[in-house]
Amino acid sequence: MKKHIFLIGAGRSATVLIQYLLETCAQNSWLLTIGDANVTLAHQKLNDHSSGKAIEIDINDTDKVTSIVKQSDLVISMLPPGLHGLVAIACLREGVHLLTASYLTDELYAMDEKAKAKNIIMLNECGLDPGIDHMSAMKVLDEIRDKGGEIIGFESFTGGLLASNSDANPWGYKFTWNPRNVVLAGHGVVKFIQNGRYKYIPYPKLFRRIEMIHIPGYGYFEGYANRDSLKYREIYGLDDIQTMYRGTLRRPGFCKAWNVFVELGATSDSFQMEGVGDMTHRQFINSFLSYNPNDSVELKLAHYLNLDLEGEEMHRLTWLGLFEEEVIGINEGSPAQVLEHILKKKWTMEENEGDMIIMWHKFNYLLNGVEKEQHATLVAVGENQQNTAMAKTVGLPLGIAAKLILNGVIKSRGVCAPTVKDIYEPILDELINKHDCKFIEEEIS
Numbered sequence: 001m002k003k004h005i006f007l008i009g010a011g012r013s014a015t016v017l018i019q020y021l022l023e024t025c026a027q028n029s030w031l032l033t034i035g036d037a038n039v040t041l042a043h044q045k046l047n048d049h050s051s052g053k054a055i056e057i058d059i060n061d062t063d064k065v066t067s068i069v070k071q072s073d074l075v076i077s078m079l080p081p082g083l084h085g086l087v088a089i090a091c092l093r094e095g096v097h098l099l100t101a102s103y104l105t106d107e108l109y110a111m112d113e114k115a116k117a118k119n120i121i122m123l124n125e126c127g128l129d130p131g132i133d134h135m136s137a138m139k140v141l142d143e144i145r146d147k148g149g150e151i152i153g154f155e156s157f158t159g160g161l162l163a164s165n166s167d168a169n170p171w172g173y174k175f176t177w178n179p180r181n182v183v184l185a186g187h188g189v190v191k192f193i194q195n196g197r198y199k200y201i202p203y204p205k206l207f208r209r210i211e212m213i214h215i216p217g218y219g220y221f222e223g224y225a226n227r228d229s230l231k232y233r234e235i236y237g238l239d240d241i242q243t244m245y246r247g248t249l250r251r252p253g254f255c256k257a258w259n260v261f262v263e264l265g266a267t268s269d270s271f272q273m274e275g276v277g278d279m280t281h282r283q284f285i286n287s288f289l290s291y292n293p294n295d296s297v298e299l300k301l302a303h304y305l306n307l308d309l310e311g312e313e314m315h316r317l318t319w320l321g322l323f324e325e326e327v328i329g330i331n332e333g334s335p336a337q338v339l340e341h342i343l344k345k346k347w348t349m350e351e352n353e354g355d356m357i358i359m360w361h362k363f364n365y366l367l368n369g370v371e372k373e374q375h376a377t378l379v380a381v382g383e384n385q386q387n388t389a390m391a392k393t394v395g396l397p398l399g400i401a402a403k404l405i406l407n408g409v410i411k412s413r414g415v416c417a418p419t420v421k422d423i424y425e426p427i428l429d430e431l432i433n434k435h436d437c438k439f440i441e442e443e444i445s
Contacts, residue, residue, distance in 0.1 A: 003030045003406050006068050008057060008087060009078030010036040010045045013101075013177075015386055017078070017395030018045045018052075024403050025051035033068060059083050062090075070094045074402055077102075084108065088122060095120055097405055099398050101127025104417055112415040121410065125417040126401050127394040128357065129158045132378065132431070133246075134235070134417055135397070135424035136439060137361055140376050141236060142421065144365050149372070152242045153364030154232075157213060157223045159249025160390050163354040163381050170316045172251030174347040176355040176382075176390045183267055183340045185248065192229035192245045201225055207259040213249065215358055215377060216442075222255055223247040235419060249358055257316040261339060263305055264288040269336040277331040281324050281342055285317075288335075298323055320346050355382040357389045373444040380437045396435055400427045 005021060007014065018034060025032045026049075035057030036042040042054035059065060059079060069075055069090040074097040077087045081102040091098040092111050095118040104124040115122050125131055133156060144151055160176040162169070175182060190201040201209050210222045229246040233239050250258075261267050265288055273279075273287070282297055289300040301317075302309045317323070320343065330341050349355065359378040364371065382389035397418070404410040404426055411422060418424050431437040 003028070003073045004033065004071055005030060005402060005406075006033045006035065006072040006075045007078065008035045008059070008065075008075065010034050010038070010042045010054075011078060013391055013394050014078045015045065015395070016388075016391040017076070017399050019387075020396060020399035021076075021402065022046075022049045022051050024399065028403075028406075030406070033072070035068065059086055062086075066090045066094065069096050072096050074099065074406055076100070076398055076402060081105075084124075091120070091122065092118065098122045099126055099401055099405075100124045101131060101394050101398055103130055104415065109415050116414040119413055121405060121413050122415045123401060123405075123412075123418065123423070124415070126397050126427075128160075128390065128397075129359070131397050131418065132393055132428075132437075133158055133359060134419050135428050136359060136376060136378050137236060138419050138421075138424055139428060140361065140363055140374065140441065141238075144363060144367075144374070147367065149365040149367045151238060151363060151365045152371075153244075153362070154236070154238060154241060155243065155245045155247075155362040156360070157221075157247045157249045158357070158359045159221060159223075161221075161249065161251065161356050161358065162349075163356040163389075170312070170319050171254055171257065171347075173254055174349050174353070174355075175344065176349065176388055179340050179344060179347070180336070183336045183343070184269060186224070186227065187267075187269075188227055190225045190227055190229075192225060193233075193241070194243050194245065196242045198230075204262060207255040207262055210255050211247075212252070213360060215360055215379075216440075218358060218379070220252055221249040221358070222252050223249050224255055235417065243364065249360070253312055253316070257313045260301075260305060260307070260313055260317065264301075266335045266339045269334045272332060272334055273338060276328065276333055276338060279328050279338070281322050281326050281328060283325075284328060284338055284342065285322050349385045349388075351385045354384060355388045355390055356380070357393050371445075375442045375444055376439065377442075378437060378439045380435075392435065393437070396431060397427050400430050 021032045032052035034042045034046055034054045039056035046052050046054045075091050076099045077084050084100050084102055085107050088098055088108055092114055097120050162174055186206045187203055190206060192199050207224055210224050213221050213223050224247055226246045229244050233241055233244055286297045289304055307313050328341055357380040361376040363374045380389040380393050409426055412420055432439050
């Protein structure tokens with residue numbers, strides 16, 4: 001009987017996933033249905049492939065969603081995280097496997113026992129971060145445990161970056177993923193543990209607390225901490241670990257310049273600004289500064305934040321066009337939404353530009369009473385604006401997992417993340433050996 005995969009959501013992050021699923025369906029005589037609220041987009045991604053069909057779907061149309069889920073063997077949800085629950089309920093009711101790239105929520109985890117009773121897997125966090133970070137970390141952690149090592153420290157950094165670091169772009173950065181998530185990154189309180197001490201960084205200080213990391217063959221990067229590193233102790237079975245720290249990688253100088261927006265309040269999403277429809281880039285920056293008709297916006301900003309008028313931060317802001325009298329181009333929005341719209345003008349990738357994913361893990365452990373250190377680096381490079389490294393590393397793990405589940409290779413059931421060997425080993429194996437994701441392990445000491 002022909003197996004049927006139902007993919008809900010055909011956005012930017014689904015491009016490589018759809019290509020992989022269509023090839024897999026063609027090889028196995030399966031069928032892929034692509035559902036999206038924008039059926040034109042779904043048809044574009046399908047590109048008249050004979051192994052698939054495109055449909056218009058409204059996730060709130062429970063009857064239609066349930067009807068298609070009922071006809072499916074496996075569902076992949078690429079919807080916004082808050083909507084996965086609606087799909088999960090239908091999958092659980094009909095006994096259909098579910099995959100997502102999003103964080104595993106309490107709402108979904110509460111379905112674990114019922115999913116096991118239905119003999120289905122509801123696999124979450126099977127993308128990049130979360131996803132490949134879990135898989136690549138657990139591979140090394142299990143190897144260390146298998147040889148009798150006691151893990152005392154784990155640090156992990158991931159960055160979605162431009163493949164080339166050109167002087168033409170002083171930030172060394174463009175949007176390779178959801179721009180809104182980039183603008184709002186770090187809101188809240190950062191929590192981690194370092195040498196047995198709990199540490200906290202409030203958002204206003206986050207981008208001033210960075211560490212430099214050298215990736216052999218790729219140079220230096222700066223890393224800032226992610227929000228909650230402590231929850232990964234349980235996920236990785238490291239409840240007694242002394243150091244647990246997860247962060248994001250950027251090119252050197254990025255964080256200090258980004259901190260200008262943080263200190264101004266330009267990344268706030270807590271209120272709507274007035275007069276946005278007529279506002280220019282320059283007026284947007286000026287709206288956060290004191291009133292002084294005799295000083296320029298540049299001078300007021302430099303004085304307020306103690307910046308060098310000729311320094312790197314001002315150069316980066318000038319390159320973005322923030323001091324230009326250019327109309328922003330939207331009628332309303334919070335500071336974060338306005339800033340996102342301005343940044344898109346310079347930080348949208350060109351068709352011929354490629355992106356790069358770098359993931360770096362550091363493991364400290366004791367083996368026979370001797371402290372050891374090991375590094376693991378994963379690098380993926382994109383081809384162009386459509387087939388990005390980000391789309392590859394988010395989409396391919398989902399596509400590979402779908403194939404492995406339907407072929408009976410992955411036998412885990414219930415609600416889970418890819419942290420067990422029967423899930424992460426075959427997915428990593430295909431990523432590394434067939435999709436040019438470089439994974440290098442190094443024993444440092």
